[in-house]
Amino acid sequence: MRVILRHVAHVRSGDKGNTSNIAVIAYSPALYPVLKEQLTAARVKDFYAGVVHGPVDRYEVDGLHALNFVAQGALGGGVSRSLCLDNYGKSLSSALLAFELDVPDELVGELRGLDDADRGAAVSRPEGS
């Protein structure tokens, strides 16, 4: 089943200078391998093309079922210099909630925030299609 990240994981971003970190935390241990396999640093960098201008590193925290992405050049030159309305990038992580993942059917029960129609369907409504 193809779903957006919002149903699979929760996210939080933080700022330090011109670098943003985006923590992605699986809603259940069973969903964590899906994240680890599909949410690679390269794909996250591609996803944020035009916003993140530097390298993206991924750190795995298996004990917390979490990935931490560290994106350099993500905050328009830094909090004080940025012309972005959200100059701290506090909402930057929420863009990633639209990232699409393939979740094995047997894990559909682990997903959050799907209504009954989504749950019964072969595919959910992908974003941007």
Added chain:
Amino acid sequence: MSGRVIRIGAGAAWWGDRIEPARWNAERGDLDYLCFETMAEATVSAAQVRARRDPTFPGYDSYLDDRFAAVLPGCLARGTKIVTNQGWINPEGAADRVAYWLRELGARGRRIAAVGGSLLTDRVLELTDTVLEDGRPTSTLRDGLVSAEVYLGAEPIVAALHDGADVVITGRVADPSLFLAPMMYEFGWDPLDATLLGQGSGIGHLMECGAQVTGGYFADPGVKDVPEPWNLSFPIAEVEPDGTAVLTKLDGTGGVVDLRTVKEQLLYEVHDPGNYLTPDVTVDFTTARLEQVGPDRVRVTGIGGKPRPATLKVSIACAEGFIGEDMFFYAGPGAVQRAQLAKRVLEERFRIVGLRAEEVRIDLLGVDAIHGPVSKPRCEPYEVAVRVAARTSSREEALKVGREVDGMAVSGIGMTGKRVPHQDRAREVIGVWSSLVARDAVTPTITFVES
């Protein structure tokens, strides 16, 4: 569990934080310590700029009176000690003010410690070599230099507590150190014991952002629902002598403390989770174990530690020009097309008036202002704001942004909504850079006053 448990509560996560949850923790938290974090990266530089312009500005937290008036009665009744970085650029002045409030409440003979020595503005260019962000020499920051301060650790706070302080008020200190210091003092931890300090500093990291671990910055309806999100309290840590802690909150308040809120906060503003640098210890979050041991109670163990860094981090603030900013609005059928034409008008106008800017950004708020090119609009919005900002070297250039938006009132696009320009539409940019300084170049100061 063996040994005594100490209870540490959070009183603030930033300068503008709510006051009432601090009062609740003071009155109902049965706390041994109440700790306030009130400084952002730019706090010191903003305070320096304000102190130059306004001789009446005392240089400490502008909400100091409100915070102490709210919490002192509860803290005095329970015997709760206070650790806070509300001293900003004048911890000694802040200590005097706290002594005043204590006397007002009839509490005489209390000892207030001011921890200073973090300001390095006069010496920073001699003591540092390179800018961490881009590798250039720190001497290139000389012209715009506003302020520089080193991040002190927990040790001077511990020393102040050993000398009998009831209140410790500091300038720049690393945020987790404010919470780590009471643990080191109460449990007699060796400042070089990386295992204990790693766990304790990790707990401090979880506490320093206040409500961000009790259900704030968290709610997302349908996937992460939070009870009574209008009624959040600040966290309390019940800490055991080995640093193991249960994170919790007051009964009868909104919010939630669970594995999700703790995991999100554990990684907040962290880069390499195995090597989180603080002045006291290098924290390893990768070994953390979290367990829900009751409603709104999460037990945290196993956070690791490695020896502390050989150097201390310095923040260097520099004047880097100005940002001019304004916005105006469209609504109803055709709103986005009108906004796009307005954007084109502004671009042409900036060319005609010769705006000299390092960067100009014109966003459609409601379409792509927050996530820029990553935005995925699902449908055309009913209403939209055109928001324009430019970074310039002079205030005069920055003010051109607002002046061109003024022109949109009668010379712009049909049905433009506009505000009367009464607010300040140009602000100074104070850039913040980082460098490293040798530990032995920094000498914290501790001075006492009595109420």
